[in-house]
Amino acid sequence: xxxxxxxxxxxxxxxxxxILVGFVQGWSVSxxxxxxxxxxxxxxxxxxxxxxxxxxxxxxVMGFLAMGxxxxxxxxxxxxxxxxxxxxxxxxxxxxLLIGLVIAVYFINKLVEKKSHKxxxxxxxxxxxxxxxxxFFLNATSxxxxxxxxxxxxxxxxxxxxxxxxxxxxxxxxxxAFLIGKVALGLRSDYLAIVTLGISEIVVSVLKxxxxxxxxxxxxxxxxxxxxxxxxxQSSDWFINMVTWFNSSKLxxxxxxDQKQEILNKIIIDSSSLFVKLNYAVLFFIVMxxxxxxxxxxxxxxxxxxxxxxxxxxxSANAMGKDIVKQHLIIFVIGAAIVGVAGAMLVxxxxxxxxxxxxxxxxxFIIWIMVIVGGSGNNLGAIFGGFVIWxxxxxxxxLTTFLINxxxxxxxxxxxxxxxxxxxxxxxxxxLMGMVLLLILRYRPKGIIPEKVRHS
Amino acid sequence: MIDFIxxxxxxxxxxxxxxxxxxxxxxxxALGVTFVYAILRFANFAHGExxxxxxxxxxxxxxxxxxxxxxxxxxxxxxxxLPFGILATIVLGLLSDKFVFKYYRTQKSVPVVLxxxxxxxxxxxxxxxxxxxxxxxIKFSDGQKFIMKAKQFKVMTGLNExxxxxxxxxxxxxxxxxxxxxxxxxxxxxKTGKSMxxxxxxxxxxLLSGINPDRVVFITWLIVGTLACVAGTLYGLxxxxxxxxxxxxxxPIFASAIVGGIGSPFGAVxxxxxxxxxxxxxxxxxxxxxxxxxPENLEPSSLVQLLSTDYKFAVxxxxxxxxxxxxxxxxxxxxxx
Numbered sequence: 199x200x201x202x203x204x205x206x207x208x209x210x211x212x213x214x215x216x217i218l219v220g221f222v223q224g225w226s227v228s229x230x231x232x233x234x235x236x237x238x239x240x241x242x243x244x245x246x247x248x249x250x251x252x253x254x255x256x257x258x259v260m261g262f263l264a265m266g267x268x269x270x271x272x273x274x275x276x277x278x279x280x281x282x283x284x285x286x287x288x289x290x291x292x293x294x295l296l297i298g299l300v301i302a303v304y305f306i307n308k309l310v311e312k313k314s315h316k317x318x319x320x321x322x323x324x325x326x327x328x329x330x331x332x333x334f335f336l337n338a339t340s341x342x343x344x345x346x347x348x349x350x351x352x353x354x355x356x357x358x359x360x361x362x363x364x365x366x367x368x369x370x371x372x373x374x375a376f377l378i379g380k381v382a383l384g385l386r387s388d389y390l391a392i393v394t395l396g397i398s399e400i401v402v403s404v405l406k407x408x409x410x411x412x413x414x415x416x417x418x419x420x421x422x423x424x425x426x427x428x429x430x431x432q433s434s435d436w437f438i439n440m441v442t443w444f445n446s447s448k449l450x451x452x453x454x455x456d457q458k459q460e461i462l463n464k465i466i467i468d469s470s471s472l473f474v475k476l477n478y479a480v481l482f483f484i485v486m487x488x489x490x491x492x493x494x495x496x497x498x499x500x501x502x503x504x505x506x507x508x509x510x511x512x513x514s515a516n517a518m519g520k521d522i523v524k525q526h527l528i529i530f531v532i533g534a535a536i537v538g539v540a541g542a543m544l545v546x547x548x549x550x551x552x553x554x555x556x557x558x559x560x561x562x563f564i565i566w567i568m569v570i571v572g573g574s575g576n577n578l579g580a581i582f583g584g585f586v587i588w589x590x591x592x593x594x595x596x597l598t599t600f601l602i603n604x605x606x607x608x609x610x611x612x613x614x615x616x617x618x619x620x621x622x623x624x625x626x627x628x629x630l631m632g633m634v635l636l637l638i639l640r641y642r643p644k645g646i647i648p649e650k651v652r653h654s
Numbered sequence: 655m656i657d658f659i660x661x662x663x664x665x666x667x668x669x670x671x672x673x674x675x676x677x678x679x680x681x682x683x684a685l686g687v688t689f690v691y692a693i694l695r696f697a698n699f700a701h702g703e704x705x706x707x708x709x710x711x712x713x714x715x716x717x718x719x720x721x722x723x724x725x726x727x728x729x730x731x732x733x734x735x736l737p738f739g740i741l742a743t744i745v746l747g748l749l750s751d752k753f754v755f756k757y758y759r760t761q762k763s764v765p766v767v768l769x770x771x772x773x774x775x776x777x778x779x780x781x782x783x784x785x786x787x788x789x790x791x792i793k794f795s796d797g798q799k800f801i802m803k804a805k806q807f808k809v810m811t812g813l814n815e816x817x818x819x820x821x822x823x824x825x826x827x828x829x830x831x832x833x834x835x836x837x838x839x840x841x842x843x844x845k846t847g848k849s850m851x852x853x854x855x856x857x858x859x860x861l862l863s864g865i866n867p868d869r870v871v872f873i874t875w876l877i878v879g880t881l882a883c884v885a886g887t888l889y890g891l892x893x894x895x896x897x898x899x900x901x902x903x904x905x906p907i908f909a910s911a912i913v914g915g916i917g918s919p920f921g922a923v924x925x926x927x928x929x930x931x932x933x934x935x936x937x938x939x940x941x942x943x944x945x946x947x948x949p950e951n952l953e954p955s956s957l958v959q960l961l962s963t964d965y966k967f968a969v970x971x972x973x974x975x976x977x978x979x980x981x982x983x984x985x986x987x988x989x990x991x
Contacts, residue, residue: 255766381975385982387766388697392908393978396971399905407964559780559901563773570770625784632777636754639771 201578208582208647215589223596226468229475231592233547236482237540239584242568243489243577244536250575250649251502252529253509257391258378260561261398262534264405264553265374266367266541268412271551273363274422275355281345282353285410288338292331299327339410352413361424363542364485371538372531374401379527395558405553418551425477431470438462441469478547485543486581489536493577505529506651559628564591567635573645582647587634591627598626656813661946663815667804669938673931675823675892678830681926682885683903684910685837686878688922691911692854693874694755696768701882702904703779706897707746708883709890710783712739713794720796728798730822732891739887744879750775751875759871776901783897792895795822822892833884834923837877841919846873854917902967906933909974915984924985929970937963 201209220228241259248254302323310316343351382393405412412418431437442449445465452458496502508515508522516522545551564587572583599620606616638645683705690698698704715735725731754775758768801824804816841847846869853860853870861867886900893899906929914925939957961969977984 381979385978387764388769389912389978391766391769392697392905392912393971393975396905396909396974400968400971403965403968407962563777566770566773567777619785622785622788625781625789627781628777628784629781632774632779632781635774635777636771639767639774640754640757643767 205578205647208578212582212585212589219593225472226475229472229479231589233475233478233482234592235585235588236479236486237543237547238565238568238588239581240482240486240489240540240543241537241565242572242580242584243486243493244533244538244540245565245569246533246572246574246577246580247493247496247536248529248533249569250580251497251505251509252526253387254383254526254530254533255387255391256394256530256533256537257562257566258375258394258398258401258534259537259565260556260558261394261401262371262375262537263541263544263561264398264402264556265370266363266538266543267545267551267553267556268405269367269370269538270360270363270421270542270545271412271418272355273358273366274360275418276357278345278350278352278354281342281350281410284345285338285342285353288334288341289410292335292338295327295331295334299324299331302327339408342410347416351416352410352418359424360422360546361481363546364539367538367542368535369538371541372535375531375534376527379530383526383530384523395562398562399558402553402556405556412551412553415554417553419549421545421549421551423549424481424546425474428467428470428474431473432466437470437473438466441466444469482543482547485539489539490577490581497577564631567631569645571634571638571646573647573649575649576645576647579645579647579649583645586646587631590630590634594627594630595623598623657946660813660815661943663807663813663817664943664946667815667817669931669934671819671823673927673934675826675888676934677927677930678826679885679889679892679926680906680910680930681923682830682833682881682888683907684914684922684926685834685919686881686885687907687911688914688917688919689874689878689881692917692919693850693870694751694759694768696755696765696772697908699769699772699904700750700776700779701878701907702900702902703776703783704743704747704879704882705886705889705903706783706900707779707886708739708743708879709886709895709900710739710787710897711742712736712883712887713787713792713890713895715739716794726797728821730795730797730825730891732794732796732887733825736884736887740880740883743883744876746779747875747879747882748872750779751871780897780901787897789897792890794895795891797821820892822888826888826892829884829888833881837881837919840877850874906930906967906970909970912974913977913984915986918984918986921984921986928985929973932973933966933969936960936969937966 216228216232219231241263244262245256245259248256303320306319306323307316310319342353345351378394378397382390382397385393406414408414409416442462445462449458449462452461504515504520505525507518508520508525512522568583568587569580570583571587572581573579602616602619602623606613606619609616683701686704687698687701690696690701712732712735715738716730716732719725719731719734724734726733754771755768758771798821800818801821802817802819804818807813807817808815841851849860849865850870850873852863853865853867857867860870889900889903907926910925910929911922912925913928914921914923916922937959939959941957941959944958
């Protein structure tokens with residue numbers, strides 16, 4: 199992992215921007231942006247692995263993020279015993295029946311020779327199977343959803359530390375990606391884009407409406423944290439001592455003990471929230487570095503070089519005996535799993551799971567802009583893209599307000615155009631994102647930090 | 655017998671007429687996507703925003719005409735504003751082509767890059783729309799809302815079930831028929847239409863036989879702009895205009911185009927209706943329908959609904975995936991215009 203001059207410049211620009219925001223808008227704001235930037239960078243790395251290494255397009259980012267989020271809920275939420283009690287057996291029966299149906303279809307396909315018979319038999323078995331399963335399933339789910347609908351109404355989770363969900367989220371997303379890949383990979387790239395986009399919508403709509411599983415649009419709130427709570431910090435001695443020690447020079451100047459205590463309390467409250475955000479940042483940063491390390495290792499390994507060969511010339515890679523379909527599936531699943539990890543981290547950071555919040559514009563297309571801008575095929579580029587785009591996504595609003603005020607300063611403050619423009623400040627970020635994407639694609643199609651091709 | 659007619663009326667009222675009008679909107683949208691795909695050769699993600707933009711300009715002109723007290727009586731004012739919307743959409747399409755798409759066309763970029771570029775255009779147009787009209791829902795249909803109200807129908811026929819006919823639905827269907835007839839006549843009978851088909855079939859051969867590619871591209875944007883604006887306005891007239899909704903509409907439109915066989919205009923139209931009808935039929939609760947048909951003791955107790963309406967959207971994609979698996983080229987073997 200040696201960086202060249204160019205990459206060092208990119209890194210130092212980013213770091214100094216965060217420090218600048220820290221001084222101008224406060225360290226709390228800076229850390230909030232940083233946390234989201236790190237998560238975005240992980241998502242971007244996930245997309246970059248499938249698109250940049252192997253040229254497999256994945257427009258299902260939103261769906262995989264949502265799967266990761268679901269994992270966070272299912273891992274950390276305490277189980278709702280009553281719901282399991284009333285609906286568990288029904289769900290179990292329908293699950294067993296479903297497996298039976300799959301096995302039946304599998305054997306029909308294997309044993310029946312004639313094609314037309316096969317279709318008819320399959321159709322009949324699936325039709326009646328689904329009717330029977332639906333009966334048990336709907337019965338069970340409606341009972342589950344009736345259990346204390348205001349607070350619960352779903353099965354709950356496993357009551358484990360939420361940090362485990364980061365791994366589980368990867369597996370969830372990878373599993374879904376495996377199913378999607380089995381169906382859709384092998385389509386032409388722009389078809390694949392549309393199909394993955396559509397399937398991710400299906401995933402999200404399932405999460406939105408299957409209330410027994412994810413509580414649907416009623417959202418899950420109050421998820422556990424992997425880091426301490428502010429309120430506990432404020433009453434723990436070691437934290438107070440640490441804050442006092444850090445601010446000792448400032449506190450020593452104040453002589454009046456009452457005033458001193460008052461200021462100390464204020465500092466403790468501020469720094470407890472900062473400390474929590476910092477903890478998140480450290481945790482996320484570790485995950486990012488680990489993924490970055492392995493992604494880089496994989497890229498220069500024989501496997502990574504094979505992937506590049508497949509990307510650059512599928513026909514000749516095939517002629518060399520590489521199984522393209524299998525490798526595409528593998529890399530699609532790996533990319534999706536990393537996105538799933540990011541999804542679980544996102545829900546961990548927010549502490550709540552809102553299925554209706556997953557919109558393609560925000561969770562698929564922005565991530566793709568990050569990949570394209572940062573540089574597809576280069577992991578540092580992906581991280582950089584994630585940082586830059588998320589940073590500007592947030593910081594463009596104050597900047598636009600400033601610019602509008604500047605350009606309309608000659609006008610009457612109650613001028614209709616001026617007010618309208620100020621009201622539409624949040625929409626300027628879309629304009630910026632579109633322009634950035636178009637400009638990068640036109641003048642720097644390989645991204646800000648392009649892929650390094652090592653000839654060895 | 656009367657029960658049978660009643661059940662048919664139920665089906666007409668809740669499935670067939672809404673299906674026809676929604677299908678027409680999808681068909682017009684899918685036709686536009688297909689044109690871009692067949693001639694400019696990329697999947698245009700910005701098509702939904704093009705529709706939205708057209709609808710927005712139409713709304714702005716509608717407001718202008720309403721403030722000037724110009725109207726069409728029982729017909730919505732939007733119909734006079736529509737030509738201006740079409741014009742603006744065409745201009746937007748041509749501008750996006752000149753400043754964005756043309757470069758990649760001359761570079762002979764791969765389709766995926768062009769699709770990415772269209773996402774950039776989508777963001778920009780989306781931002782422009784939001785900056786101009788915000789994100790609020792806008793209702794701009796005026797004139798007479800219903801051609802026939804459910805109550806009137808009941809009185810007229812003496813049936814138990816009513817049949818409501820919204821004027822926006824009738825307008826949608828009529829305009830669609832007119833526009834589709836014109837488009838197909840243009841493609842089949844005129845020299846320009848034939849040259850476009852030739853260009854889509856084999857670009858090199860078309861160039862060799864002296865077809866001017868710039869002209870073909872120009873005409874394509876004329877058609878695409880018209881179709882997009884009309885589809886967007888009709889959708890807005892029928893439901894109500896909401897800038898965000900058009901991004902979600904892109905997916906069923908793509909599904910329609912691909913299901914019908916992308917690149918085939920006829921396929922796009924059929925695909926639009928297939929998607930619309932399956933969305934509505936799979937999520938419709940048939941309880942009322944069966945109530946009239948079956949004897950009393952067999953009446954269904956549940957809603958007789960295959961999927962809850964929450965999954966309306968998922969239906970179009972399931973169909974898309976199934977079609978791609980069984981018959982990847984779509985119902986009408988696509989590719990050629």
